[in-house]
Amino acid sequence: MEDLYYNINSQQIIYCDNNCIQLNKFINPLFFDTEEFHQYHQKFAEKVYRIFFCNNNKQIAYCYIGLKNGIMKAPYSSPFSMVYVKNKYRINQICSVIKGLIDCAEILKCEKIMFSLPPEIYLPEVINSEWAAFSSNDFKVEKIDINNYFNLLKFQDKELFLKKSIHSLRQNYNIALKNNLIFTEIPIEKFKLAYDVIKINRKEMGYPLKISENQMNDLIHMKELTCRCFGVKKEDNFIATAIVFDVTKDISQVIYWGDIDKYRKIRPMNMLTVNIFEFYRNLGKKYLDIGPSSENGVINNGLADFKKSIGCDNNIKITFKYEL
CATH class of the missing domain: 3.40.630.30 (Gcn5-related N-acetyltransferase (GNAT))
Known part of the structure; x- marks a missing residue:
């Protein structure tokens, strides 16, 4: 598993010292998005990245993605995944992060992005914001499952x-x-x-x-x-x-x-x-x-x-x- 840092302003992957990662600044992850879970399940993808999205050198969000057959997938080996933001976030930040996800997919030479969000009971306000941000960035609904x-x-x-x-x-x-x-x-x-x-x-x-x-x-x-x-x-x-x-x-x-x-x-x-x-x-x-x-x-x-x-x-x- 590899960490990537995407600069929203320059629209580029940048270098960042791993020592600057502060996961405790973000909302608590689901068990399926803990580092331990992904370290174990990375064998089910060709490559797994934890992408940190940065704005003015500040990390504002992160997510885990796996690459399989030219597809960027989240999740790649669990029921669902999400983008993790800080407790005090703005909607425009989430929209910028989803746009950045598209840029990262292009940089990683992916042909498609597939992203399954959790049912809203897990974190209603954030998940609903992410639903809207995906739609706002021209993602299409691939499927809807009843839960x-x-x-x-x-x-x-x-x-x-x-x-x-x-x-x-x-x-x-x-x-x-x-x-x-x-x-x-x-x-x-x-x-x-x-x-x-x-x-x-x-x-x-x-x-x-x-x-x-x-x-x-x-x-x-x-x-x-x-x-x-x-x-x-x-x-x-x-x-x-x-x-x-x-x-x-x-x-x-x-x-x-x-x-x-x-x-x-x-x-x-x-x-x-x-x-x-x-x-x-x-x-x-x-x-x-x-x-x-x-x-x-x-x-x-x-x-x-x-x-x-x-x-x-x-x-x-x-x-x-x-x-x-």
Whole structure:
């Protein structure tokens, strides 16, 4: 991974001493944009750059990009990425940075830029400003994915939540209880118990398992990440599990969750989801990001309806494109 410094005034890449980098001056990064995450994932791109955008010798923003087949991509190996500005920023600075990103792509001889921003729950004011700045600089919307999240602030306690939920959720949760299913947190050193159920689920559902077991092991041992695993047991066997990352101080993301098909009728997923909501509400988190219910802009109606049935709200994740 290499640091680049782009001077907005001269529209050139400039030299800057690495000792002058002060990341603590910028808004806190998502876990997916920590230096540790990118140092590990740079193997998934031909080249990875951390670009600092400078104005009058002052760093005003930075972002991480990866080069693949002549395309500048952000992210190149995670769900989303963003441009990091200082806490006190101006809209014209963000617009200048996005224009500078185009200049950097030209200098690096890229044919295209692809940039997927996070859903707005992560930092609404900044992300909305970046949406507008991409559009203002003639980026086109490549795709819009529907994303689901659970607002933990509306979860007061389990009993009240179930009482206010739709009938099918209460009914399915009671089915799980009647079948003596047990929810438990899985110790992180035994994450393979959760991962193995996810592997079975993905195979049965025909979904890809993009994070290998070895990669997951490396991720959960990163200093910048807090990861937790959960499961629902029938007797001594896990029949539904989840792997969840803390992406920010206030927001955690479900990386994977799923059940085993032959146990689906006893509703382990309803027990899993409700208890995970309660767990993260008790931790003081604000949102649980459940992830997209679409792939390349095409909605999976069954998945979207399931997430809606357990109380999730919708937002969107936008991918912008610029062709040079």
